[in-house]
Amino acid sequence: MIIRHRAAAAALLAAVGLAAPAAMAHPHVWIEMRSDVVFNEQGQVSALNLMWTFDDAYAQMALDGLDTNGDGVYSQSELDPLTRENIASLKDYEFFTVLRFNGQKQPIGEVTEFGQIWSNDKLQLHFQVPLKTPVDPTKGEFVAKVYDPDFFIAIDYVKDDPVTVIGAMPKSCQLVVKPVPTDAEVEQTRAMLSTKGPDWKPENDEDFGALFAQPVTIQCKVA
Template sequence: MTLRRWTTAWAILACALGASGPAVAHPHVWVNMRSDVVFNDQGLITALNLMWTFDDNYAQMAIDGLDANGDGVYSPDELEPLTKENMASLKDYDYFTVMRFNGEKQALGEVTESGQIWSNDKLALHFQVPLKTPLDPTKGEFVAKVYDPDFFIAIDYVKDDPVSVIGNIPKSCKLVVKPVPTDAEVEETRAMLSTKGPDWKPENNEDFGAVFAQPVTIQCKA
């Protein structure tokens, strides 16, 4: 019964991950996100840490039946099956994470660090998305965007301390979190898109979802 209930709960997010097509107009799952740009000791960008806090409706359904010992607490071990399913599905979509360097999309490594926490009646998933090849930020601009291109899952940064840096960032570099587009800017973008033909693509071969995603950048002085 527990596994059956958990599978039903996961189906909501799995359906969201599996959906495709431009007809999708509104999200079914909401996520509040914060992230860290990770540097190694040599000052190279190696990964992006992500923390997703899910909306209450999805969270309550997702955890239903996972309290195996009935103590009213959802431990990391009890949440591990849900975490594994989350990560397995997210892998098929590159974890909704796009990292670019000088405009070029970068290959991602496999996520090996992940976990899920239930605290203060909130369900949060944390994981690290590594780059296959570390990047030297002094040689160009690094841009990271996290979003669902089909808009089934709304992923928005928290207002307070949304992004930070971990590790040895070069002294000539700084973290810049570009602002969320205003309603007027969104409408302007939508109006622009309505004038484009079916074969039109955004710059750098991005998809339509990227146009509305909030960018995180590392910018360095020459």
């Protein structure tokens, strides 16, 4: 519905629309996010788990008509069509997730682990974005960014315990959640962009949205 209203506004996931034009440079949907960096038994980064909590206005729109038995509770079976539509739509946007290793964007695999719940009057979508090929963080820096490049959807980490580690992270490594850019840093970035020509692109084939996204990194000491 996030995706479909972007299409209704340009026409959210089962009634919204993920492909808003760049001119719509302010958010219409707000998401609070938590994530887990997942390590396999070999100490490689293998996936990123994401938990999104949607704003109340979007949730009300997305849930409209889904309580088919009228009991005031949204069961898994009632939420399932919305969940599958969201995941299918998000696939076209690579789940707003950019994973890099040594500066190079890493291809992601098929998202097969996902679900959605309605709890404490909040709609939450969770899913795992796997790396097609796991990476060894002792060989270089791993960086994850989750953001909508069109700014139609604001995706921001929660303040408390926004990111955790699951699995066998090497002892020489640490999780670093870099802070949200300050207003001064945002203005500095905007000023820099204003000096660039229309054909300028950020380094490493990043888009403009990446300049404002909050990075999560795995940094390891070199033996």
